[in-house]
Amino acid sequence: MIIRPLRADDKNQWQALYDGYHRFYDRPDLPQDFFDTVFARLMAVDPQDFHALVAESDGDLLGLTHYVFHPHMWFPEGVCYLQDLFTADRTRGKGVGRALIEGVYAEADKAGRPRVYWLTQEHNYAGRMLYDRVGVKSPFIRYNRPL
Amino acid sequence: MIIRPLRADDKNQWQALYDGYHRFYDRPDLPQDFFDTVFARLMAVDPQDFHALVAESDGDLLGLTHYVFHPHMWFPEGVCYLQDLFTADRTRGKGVGRALIEGVYAEADKAGRPRVYWLTQEHNYAGRMLYDRVGVKSPFIRYNRPL
Amino acid sequence: MIIRPLRADDKNQWQALYDGYHRFYDRPDLPQDFFDTVFARLMAVDPQDFHALVAESDGDLLGLTHYVFHPHMWFPEGVCYLQDLFTADRTRGKGVGRALIEGVYAEADKAGRPRVYWLTQEHNYAGRMLYDRVGVKSPFIRYNRPL
Amino acid sequence: MIIRPLRADDKNQWQALYDGYHRFYDRPDLPQDFFDTVFARLMAVDPQDFHALVAESDGDLLGLTHYVFHPHMWFPEGVCYLQDLFTADRTRGKGVGRALIEGVYAEADKAGRPRVYWLTQEHNYAGRMLYDRVGVKSPFIRYNRPL
Numbered sequence: 001m002i003i004r005p006l007r008a009d010d011k012n013q014w015q016a017l018y019d020g021y022h023r024f025y026d027r028p029d030l031p032q033d034f035f036d037t038v039f040a041r042l043m044a045v046d047p048q049d050f051h052a053l054v055a056e057s058d059g060d061l062l063g064l065t066h067y068v069f070h071p072h073m074w075f076p077e078g079v080c081y082l083q084d085l086f087t088a089d090r091t092r093g094k095g096v097g098r099a100l101i102e103g104v105y106a107e108a109d110k111a112g113r114p115r116v117y118w119l120t121q122e123h124n125y126a127g128r129m130l131y132d133r134v135g136v137k138s139p140f141i142r143y144n145r146p147l
Numbered sequence: 148m149i150i151r152p153l154r155a156d157d158k159n160q161w162q163a164l165y166d167g168y169h170r171f172y173d174r175p176d177l178p179q180d181f182f183d184t185v186f187a188r189l190m191a192v193d194p195q196d197f198h199a200l201v202a203e204s205d206g207d208l209l210g211l212t213h214y215v216f217h218p219h220m221w222f223p224e225g226v227c228y229l230q231d232l233f234t235a236d237r238t239r240g241k242g243v244g245r246a247l248i249e250g251v252y253a254e255a256d257k258a259g260r261p262r263v264y265w266l267t268q269e270h271n272y273a274g275r276m277l278y279d280r281v282g283v284k285s286p287f288i289r290y291n292r293p294l
Numbered sequence: 295m296i297i298r299p300l301r302a303d304d305k306n307q308w309q310a311l312y313d314g315y316h317r318f319y320d321r322p323d324l325p326q327d328f329f330d331t332v333f334a335r336l337m338a339v340d341p342q343d344f345h346a347l348v349a350e351s352d353g354d355l356l357g358l359t360h361y362v363f364h365p366h367m368w369f370p371e372g373v374c375y376l377q378d379l380f381t382a383d384r385t386r387g388k389g390v391g392r393a394l395i396e397g398v399y400a401e402a403d404k405a406g407r408p409r410v411y412w413l414t415q416e417h418n419y420a421g422r423m424l425y426d427r428v429g430v431k432s433p434f435i436r437y438n439r440p441l
Numbered sequence: 442m443i444i445r446p447l448r449a450d451d452k453n454q455w456q457a458l459y460d461g462y463h464r465f466y467d468r469p470d471l472p473q474d475f476f477d478t479v480f481a482r483l484m485a486v487d488p489q490d491f492h493a494l495v496a497e498s499d500g501d502l503l504g505l506t507h508y509v510f511h512p513h514m515w516f517p518e519g520v521c522y523l524q525d526l527f528t529a530d531r532t533r534g535k536g537v538g539r540a541l542i543e544g545v546y547a548e549a550d551k552a553g554r555p556r557v558y559w560l561t562q563e564h565n566y567a568g569r570m571l572y573d574r575v576g577v578k579s580p581f582i583r584y585n586r587p588l
Contacts, residue, residue, distance in 0.1 A: 071215050072230070073231055076184060116291070117292065118289070126566070134292075135290040141269050142287040143266075273419070331517060362511065367507050414584060435561060
């Protein structure tokens with residue numbers, strides 16, 4: 001298994017994974033237009049926008065992660081927000097998620113913005129089993145504007 | 148009391164407030180250089196970087212907030228992250244914090260990126276009394292890369 | 295202010311406080327029979343059942359607490375569960391809650407079962423401000439059988 | 442697999458399981474005296490003290506649970522506190538934990554005290570995967586007296 005940046009010819013496999021991710025969060029049936037737009041953003045390699053890494057084994061995509069660098073008031077170099085992480089059901093427990101997070105750590109180091117963080121639902125037990133090993137839970141919780 | 152953007156002549160009062168904010172998070176004794184750099188960023192009005200609103204009453208600054216727009220994978224217009232919020236001790240309970248958050252809501256609406264969120268410590272009881280009235284707690288918690 | 299055991303002639307003032315407690319937990323309009331039964335249990339001084347302490351100032355009841363000793367598998371002497379704690383609105387911030395908890399600590403010591411615990415809602419911010427000073431938050435959360 | 446009350450001839454297997462439970466909570470190396478005392482309490486069938494159920498398959502003990510009825514201020518019949526639950530590593534995911542909890546529900550019903558609750562650590566992910574299916578998370582968290 002290797003961790004590498006997303007490529008144009010990954011489109012179909014990437015979409016299957018990202019669709020699975022949204023189903024996990026109860027957002028099924030996203031239109032094709034959503035996936036086309038997002039994929040185009042990832043391919044544009046805009047330093048202000050999201051980047052993607054995928055885990056590949058013999059041409060098979062096993063997982064994906066999307067991350068973005070954004071400014072931070074306290075750390076002038078900015079920080080890295082790992083927003084999406086997803087691995088195929090058939091690969092759970094094989095270290096794919098961990099390899100993807102560590103791939104983002106490596107990219108963040110290269111970019112000189114080593115502070116990486118992510119958010120997860122308190123009851124995402126399977127995810128947190130991994131996150132407690134590669135990260136540290138903070139006491140911060142998220143509030144949203146009601147819309 | 149009015150809510151308005153930070154101005155160059157607010158520097159001293161802004162610094163006193165922002166220093167109080169960092170003391171709240173046990174980050175005392177930040178160097179003057181830190182405040183100079185951050186203030187310059189806020190004055191630069193860079194659409195990719197942080198913006199500041201302050202609450203003023205008769206020339207007296209009662210509170211501040213710093214927010215930034217950053218990309219989001221699911222919402223192509225991006226989202227608004229309200230990072231810092233602080234009010235002077237002498238004004239607690241007077242609606243300054245609420246007015247500042249609502250000021251950010253108004254700016255986010257003007258920018259066409261109405262989704263506003265913030266993070267707070269689970270045990271920030273005084274803050275959460277306000278946040279439960281102007282926002283909605285999500286089930287998301289934050290993990291950090293250990294550094 | 296003194297902390298002392300509940301007495302038979304406290305009935306009316308005790309009931310007013312305990313009614314306020316249930317309203318706090320959105321259990322309004324409890325029948326008189328509920329209060330009569332509970333008060334009789336507290337007066338029976340059954341070592342297996344609940345006990346009550348009240349905070350009194352010049353004949354005025356300012357707060358109450360109900361606690362019970364129950365067996366524990368790990369600690370053969372048993373433990374003390376402080377179930378109810380309530381103070382009159384007009385006395386908030388005057389140290390009544392703290393004095394009542396410390397009163398239970400003293401009773402638990404006298405009974406040779408010094409381990410005292412209580413449960414509170416995660417979002418009971420006012421209560422937790424006090425509890426963080428007189429107690430220690432554990433990582434334990436409560437699950438209920440669905441009924 | 443059957444769920445049944447603990448018997449005197451279960452002592453050795455029960456002790457192996459209960460020792461595993463304490464190791465899970467980082468309480469290793471409990472003295473033999475601890476196990477003897479607790480087992481004697483469970484065998485005494487004192488209605489005020491703890492009871493035990495075990496899961497057995499062909500003479501093999503796969504799991505245990507200890508529960509106690511204690512008074513409650515709001516519910517005059519009292520409530521059932523399920524304190525200990527443990528299953529052998531080799532049986533995880535086989536429904537042993539669920540069967541034990543449902544066994545306690547049945548005993549609580551028989552006793553006319555159907556309200557059952559338990560506490561678990563927020564980060565006990567494997568446990569909570571089960572508890573979310575057979576129970577309901579409440580907003581209550583536990584505070585302890587510092588000792």
